[in-house]
Amino acid sequence: MAVEKIDTLVVGAGQAGVATSEHLGALGIPHLVLERSRIAERWRSERWDSLVANGPAWHDRFPGMEFEDFGPDEFVPKEKVADYFEAYARKINAPIRCGVNVTSVTRQTGKPGFLVETSQGPIEAERVVVATGPFQNPQIPAIAPKDDRLYQIHSTAYRNPAQLPEGAVMVVGAGSSGVQIADELNRAGRKVYLSVGAHGRPPRAYRGRDFVWWLGVLGLWDLETMTPGQEHITIAVSGAYGGRNIDFRALAHAGITLVGVTDRFDGAKVRFRDDLARNIAAGDSNLMDLLDAADAWATRNGIDLPPDPQARHIPPDPDCLTNPLTELDLAAAGVTSIIWATGFAQDFGWLKVDAFDDKGKPRHQRGVSSEPGIYFVGLPWLSRRGSAFIWGVWHDAKHIAGHIATQRSYLHYHAQQQR
Incomplete structure (x- = not known):
C-alpha cells in the first residue's frame, strides 16, 4: 500500500494548529492538520461548564475574524470559543x-x-509542526493523599458544583482556574478552602481599559524572557460574571478560607506552609506595580483616562490571613473533595527526534527546533509572554510558516539546479 506523503504535517487542531494552517495556506505550502479528536476539543471537554475566555472578545481572537453575537468587551463562553475556531477553520478551508x-x-x-x-x-x-499546546498531561502532585474517602480530581475534570459529593471542598492552586472554581463553589454554598501560592494579580480593568490593553501598551506582552524566579508564578484573573478583579481578601470575606501552599498530608491532616501572608503581599505588590506603570504611561503620553482610586483599595485582612491555618483535619472540617488546579506537564514521548534538552524541554528558537524540519507552536514563552494566548499563537505561527517557506525556496533552487 502506498504511503501518504505531504510537505508539512501539523499535529493538533486547536488554536495553534488552525493559526498555522492559515499561514501555510496563505503561502501556498501544501499541508495537512491531524487532530486526534475534534477541532479545539480541549475548550469543549476539558474545561468546566461556566468557563469564559479570560480576555475580552476584541483581544482574544485572530485578526481575520471577530466573534459573532458578542460585544468587543464581553467574555466569550468556552463552547463559543470552540465554535469560533471551527468556523475559522472553515473560513480558511483548513485541511x-x-x-x-x-x-x-x-x-x-x-x-x-x-x-x-x-x-x-x-x-x-x-x-x-507540533501544535499540541501547553495543556497536555494534567498534573496532580505526588503528595496527594491515597484516601478513597476523598473525591479527588484535577481541574480539567471539574464541571460544576453538583458533580461533587456533599461536603466542603479544598482547592489547591490559586491561578485563574483555581480561583474561579473556588469562587463558583463558594457561590453555590459550599465551604471552600483555597490553597494560595505565588501569583500575579493584575486588575481586570484600570482607568477604563482592560488589563490586556495595559499589558499591550506597556510592552509587557512582548517580553521575550521571564523574570528569574517567576517561572512558575500563575496569574489570578477572571472573565467570569462579566469580568472582575480577583481579590483574595474579598474572596475570604465572602466565605472562602485561604490557606498557604499545601505542603504534605499526614494521615487525615493536611499541613500548609507558613507563606500565605507573603504570597498575598507579593500579589498586592504585583498589582500596585502595574497600576504605577499604567499611571506613568498615561502621564508620559498625555492620555486622558478617568482616575480609578478604587483599584488601589485593599480590604481589611480577614481572620484566615491574620491567623492562618497551619494544618487542617479534613474529616473534622467536613472536606470530602479536593480539586487540584496544579497545572500541566508537556508530553512529547511520541516525538522521537533530537529536539529536546536533558530535561525533556524543546530546544528551539522562536519555535524553530534544533532538529531541522521540526517546529513548535503554541507553547508558553515560545517567542514572548503572549505566545500561548490566542492572538500570540497567530503571530508565532506566521513566523514558523515564513521559516518553512524560506527553507522550501532553498530546496526548490536545488531541484532546479539538478535538472
Missing part, C-alpha cells in the same frame, strides 16, 4: 483531518523528512 492520533514521529534514513505513524496509517512529511 484538517479529525479522529487521527499521531503515535510517533521519526526521522527518515537516507532521505529527507520524517515518518509519522498514525492511528490511520503512516505518513511521510518533509516537515512537522
Whole structure:
C-alpha cells in the first residue's frame, strides 16, 4: 500500500494548529492538520461548564475574524470559543483531518523528512509542526493523599458544583482556574478552602481599559524572557460574571478560607506552609506595580483616562490571613473533595527526534527546533509572554510558516539546479 506523503504535517487542531494552517495556506505550502479528536476539543471537554475566555472578545481572537453575537468587551463562553475556531477553520478551508492520533514521529534514513505513524496509517512529511499546546498531561502532585474517602480530581475534570459529593471542598492552586472554581463553589454554598501560592494579580480593568490593553501598551506582552524566579508564578484573573478583579481578601470575606501552599498530608491532616501572608503581599505588590506603570504611561503620553482610586483599595485582612491555618483535619472540617488546579506537564514521548534538552524541554528558537524540519507552536514563552494566548499563537505561527517557506525556496533552487 502506498504511503501518504505531504510537505508539512501539523499535529493538533486547536488554536495553534488552525493559526498555522492559515499561514501555510496563505503561502501556498501544501499541508495537512491531524487532530486526534475534534477541532479545539480541549475548550469543549476539558474545561468546566461556566468557563469564559479570560480576555475580552476584541483581544482574544485572530485578526481575520471577530466573534459573532458578542460585544468587543464581553467574555466569550468556552463552547463559543470552540465554535469560533471551527468556523475559522472553515473560513480558511483548513485541511484538517479529525479522529487521527499521531503515535510517533521519526526521522527518515537516507532521505529527507520524517515518518509519522498514525492511528490511520503512516505518513511521510518533509516537515512537522507540533501544535499540541501547553495543556497536555494534567498534573496532580505526588503528595496527594491515597484516601478513597476523598473525591479527588484535577481541574480539567471539574464541571460544576453538583458533580461533587456533599461536603466542603479544598482547592489547591490559586491561578485563574483555581480561583474561579473556588469562587463558583463558594457561590453555590459550599465551604471552600483555597490553597494560595505565588501569583500575579493584575486588575481586570484600570482607568477604563482592560488589563490586556495595559499589558499591550506597556510592552509587557512582548517580553521575550521571564523574570528569574517567576517561572512558575500563575496569574489570578477572571472573565467570569462579566469580568472582575480577583481579590483574595474579598474572596475570604465572602466565605472562602485561604490557606498557604499545601505542603504534605499526614494521615487525615493536611499541613500548609507558613507563606500565605507573603504570597498575598507579593500579589498586592504585583498589582500596585502595574497600576504605577499604567499611571506613568498615561502621564508620559498625555492620555486622558478617568482616575480609578478604587483599584488601589485593599480590604481589611480577614481572620484566615491574620491567623492562618497551619494544618487542617479534613474529616473534622467536613472536606470530602479536593480539586487540584496544579497545572500541566508537556508530553512529547511520541516525538522521537533530537529536539529536546536533558530535561525533556524543546530546544528551539522562536519555535524553530534544533532538529531541522521540526517546529513548535503554541507553547508558553515560545517567542514572548503572549505566545500561548490566542492572538500570540497567530503571530508565532506566521513566523514558523515564513521559516518553512524560506527553507522550501532553498530546496526548490536545488531541484532546479539538478535538472
